[in-house]
Amino acid sequence: MLRQLRADDERFKTVTFQSGLNLLVAETTNVSRSTDSRNGSGKSSMVELLHFLLGARADNKHLVARKELRRTTFTLSLDWPELREELNVSRSGGDAKTVTLDPGVARRPDPTALSRIAEPLTLSLPEADEPETLPVTVAGPQTVQLTEWQALIEENLFGLAGDHPGVSGRALLSFLIRRVGDHGFNEAVRSFARQPEGQAAPNLAYLLGLDSALAARYQDISAKKNARDQLKKAVNDPVWGRVVGKAADLRGEIAVQSSKIEELRRQIAAFRVVPQYEVLKERADDLTRRIQDLSTQDIIDRRNLDHLERSVEEAVDPEVRYLEQVYDELGVTLPQQALRRFDDVRAFHAAVVRNRRTYLKEEIAETRQRLDARKAERARLDDEQSGILKDLNDGGALEALTTLQKALSQEEATLGALQHRLEAAQTVEASSREIEAARLELTREVDTDLRERQEQITQATVLFNELAGRLYGSGRPAYLSVEAGRSSLKITPKISSDVSQGINKMSIFCFDLTMAVIAHREGRAPDFLVHDSHIFDGVDDRQLTRALEIAVDVTAAEGMQYIVTINEDDLGKARNLGFNPAPYLIEPLLTDAYEGGGLFGFRFER
Known part of the structure; x- marks a missing residue:
């Protein structure tokens, strides 16, 4: 669980989290000016800081790269698997490539790697209970590179070890902590605007317990198709013939070039260096x-x-x-x-x-x-x-032999270039049926895998249906559609209704909570889920209230944590419908006051 977000700037308002539901509220104060807005209170900034401290890259446009914040060191305290004390993660915009961990945490040794370099060793030990797994720590604070920290997150928070094509810790976190700046609340199955389905699907599959490697193979087929389409366009370019050419012509050139190379090799093999x-x-x-x-x-x-x-x-x-x-x-x-x-x-x-x-x-x-x-x-x-x-x-002199060998190398390089050109020409001239055949084969494999994993799919679908049922009642069909599509594994949450912004946001709410619960149960994800207040944009008062009630019940039952920022007027709507937010309010209370307001304690233009 996330425990605390703080900074070494005394003006920064420390955010302290708790288990279960966490409500970070932003309100309008009596002294607010007409031009003030809760949009400047820092709700989205808190989400950005969580991403920053959990390994997101920070370019010169990032929040922490602002001159007002560049020298500020931010710290996130969180529970860490197998660590008895909290882990403190510190990072600043001035040195965004390094992260300080206190206590230091080392990566676990790869048992498969050890088995490759060491002979098996058999020891006779007395029978005992299951041994306790000790945390892998380093004495005192430790500064690591950002890539090392990302690897630690993948390994410890998401259980990703070894090769996992198409899946990354950062992509998984983008679903568990959606960012409004990336338009993460537009669609349930995308964590940022115009994210390719083939890129998002392996990460969703991993969270839901499906075969992410199969889902990632769609990207290979898509890449081949894109390459073929681009090369096909080049065929009409008049320069194409000189750059690549036709496969048939190139095969003839390759045959002639191969003959030259064989003759040179024969001469070199028969060459005798004459002394003096x-x-x-x-x-x-x-x-x-x-x-x-x-x-x-x-x-x-x-x-x-x-x-x-x-x-x-x-x-x-x-x-x-x-x-x-x-x-x-x-x-x-x-x-x-x-x-x-x-x-x-x-x-x-x-x-x-x-x-x-x-x-x-x-x-x-x-x-x-x-x-x-x-x-x-x-x-x-x-x-x-x-x-x-x-x-x-x-025979001849050594210089003559060297000249022959140099000529052979040049001819072999020419042959290599011709072969590359032939490969490109064949790619262009290859029938789309080859790509279609690969797609059909992958579709069959995915269909077979989905049938074998029907239990996991049913578990996720039932949970999604229960959550949607609590929001809209049992009379409205709600389910997860999982199928092998043409370009990706298609995972689609569906709530039968007229298209509206509010229902779309509640579909994202149910989908994210379903993924977080399923993945946490199986040890494939941490125990937290974070939403910005935009999750409630356009949502009816009743659904907003029920969503908060669902978050209370699910987090208590699953031992999880749901953090959501919310505007005071939205919270007032839930309060009017009988929801008591008091146990779930966390410090601080964010305001839009020009002086001393907001998360950072001062205002600056973003």
Whole structure:
């Protein structure tokens, strides 16, 4: 139960709660100005502070973020499961991300987690009565992060442990403590305006003892449908083909890309790193240059050889006998001495020719030897080069292997992108029958589960009917409708009547009280329910009075607490119909006085 709401600002009016019915009254004072209103007395602010201290997030528009309240520390005292003393929860708008607990409370160890990390240990102990579960506490005050506090609330107040898709402590509290600022009194099955049914249903199912996990699966189907609808719209976008494309085209691209990847993988698998790859490569380049040099020298020597051979052919003995014939024809007789000189010249020239021919033949022989030597050298170099090139062709350097691996990674990334595009294209092109089939399958599962849980549904329906019957009499049908809808598990409270604001609010009253009682009985929720005075807007005086009487009886029978803010004139209507509010009034009495009035003791614009 909630025990007390207070602040470290002495102007703040401490609110002290009790078991059973709690009436926090707001009245108009004699000194109120015509412009004053009970809307500024702090009724809704009390609800906001309860949410704030029970783990609600606070942005810069929240009540506690106001400059007048930012430095104020608010404290809520409440009963805590297995704790013999009250737990004091403190938090301020200036440091809204942390919460101070006094005494400190630690989370219970997860037994399944312990079993995963420790071997089973069997001990022989004497038989004894059921052991007492001791509270998990920490000595002295403890400051925890907001998320840790939210987890503690889920675990201790709502019995949520492990994975619970679609259900959260904060969402459950939004039904047990509805906020008028969130339009929480518009519909019974929504805690805030335009809340998706698929989001609200798992939390309602949990409070009523139904399968919340099944109810949460509707959200998965809804998300798939929404994604498909959005992608389907994109099909008509001209950019779509370049961004995603058609599934058939993408399958072809994926096949080609996969082939490239397989070829690269094959090359990498067969790749052999050659030791001293760069040295071998340099040697092969050097051999190529030497072979080219030898070929160049061969060309020069072959040209020289041709010249030498022609020179040998042109080197002949000189003939001087024709001179004698010339002189004879001229009638000149050469002396014998002149003739001897001709023979000497001819002998000299013959010697020169012989020497030249000998020299040319030697040059030809040397040239041919050089050509033969280079031919042999070239053959040897060719063999060496062939061996090196074979080694280089069979393998490569580490850098080459790295390059191949990098190319493989790039191609695999491209393949991954294509596969993502294919998935998107398939999602768009997939028939809605697939989603419909999943919905039908879930509907069958939910129908089966509801039949198996008919006892829980009957219990909640009977209680709701009893509460509505006390408000409107037995002649007006009232029941809970629970069925597997197309988009969510549909839980609908129904009170047969003409549509009116008052009946809608009393339907919310009966529905919330039913959920709170059922969940508290099964240990799935704490023992309090809080309503703002808006629960009575448009409600007939008789139903208002009977609602307060019901709250007295139910809370007494169930050991629970019902806190409601109420305007003095509404309370006067119930008093006139015989209801005695005195035992249920709690401090303080809120007023709309400009000075010292309201919950905070001063007025400020919200």
